[in-house]
Amino acid sequence: MKTITSIQNPLVKQITGLKEKSRERKKSGFFVLEGERELHLALKGKYMVETVLFCDDIFPEEKIPSLSVSSGTRFIKISKEIYQKIAYRETTEGILAITKSKDHSLENLKIQNKNPLILVAEAPEKPGNIGALLRTADAANLDAVIIANPKTDLYNPNIIRSSVGCIFTNNIAVGSTTEIIEFLKINQIHINCAALTASVHYHTVDFTKPAAIVVGTEATGLSDEWLDNSSQNIIIPMQGEIDSMNVSVSAAIIIFEAKRQRNFH
Incomplete structure (x- = not known):
């Protein structure tokens, strides 16, 4: 499993852009969600989750199998420093996901x-x-x-x-x-x-x-x-x-x- 420890990592920059800029979300067709409950609800709503990032200090790796994601989803372990930089909320469960938007026309x-x-x-x-x-x-x-x-x-x-x-x-x-x-x-x-x-x-x-x-x-x-x-x-x-x-x-x-x-x- 891949681990990211550098704030300069391109994926960290991508997540920051998706969180902060509507233009980036529309252009890429992806958005970032955070929180275990939110992720479970997105999966229940048939959203396609591309990448799950988790901080092992907060969300233990052994909980990963409980997430009913598709076989194509990649998992990335991130340091607490990176999690605190990219997390939107101060008190979440140590997990984020890059998720594909739906067409709501x-x-x-x-x-x-x-x-x-x-x-x-x-x-x-x-x-x-x-x-x-x-x-x-x-x-x-x-x-x-x-x-x-x-x-x-x-x-x-x-x-x-x-x-x-x-x-x-x-x-x-x-x-x-x-x-x-x-x-x-x-x-x-x-x-x-x-x-x-x-x-x-x-x-x-x-x-x-x-x-x-x-x-x-x-x-x-x-x-x-x-x-x-x-x-x-x-x-x-x-x-x-x-x-x-x-x-x-x-x-x-x-x-x-x-x-x-x-x-x-």
Whole structure:
């Protein structure tokens, strides 16, 4: 098994580039994940893991057989100094992986359920919010998460971290608002937009039929294109002084109302 002890090693530089630069991730088609749980979830999500790097001081070599990677995956032992340089988080389990990105274009989205429940998020910017939305989608076992007009690439380390690996467990697609609206209409999926105007209380809407829950940013809400094509605008009644909540909190409230109506099946 190969061992790397020099910070000047080209692979160390490659990993640093993949972590820090979206351009490098897009150009190469690879990204870096770290953490044992995240790696297990990526493997469960049928991601192709090219290289596993582990620090023997933290992740003992005898644990390697427990990782269900393909026979083509290479394993490299790295020193603690290198691990501390390339690890994104201070407290992880001593393991990283160079992993192949998936194609999340809308035309590749496959929805098996004949009565789907989908989350659409328009132009989310903050990795923490995207991660929280993906965690909620995983918890509710949604049929798909679609991101309209994305502002950041999905394999940003902050998204992987804040989603606690749920980026690998969800059925995710990205596209423009126009493309997604067309996709929803072709598939006869009701468009329920979280909006302040012309809205009804979210719990009065029938979510038992094919439905998309569409949320925008806290700062600007949804674009007019969504509102013009909405089947129904929905609102969460607020009793305090402000008129909006964190987007991931709002989405969770509506999603679990839809799940309640569907009896969590």
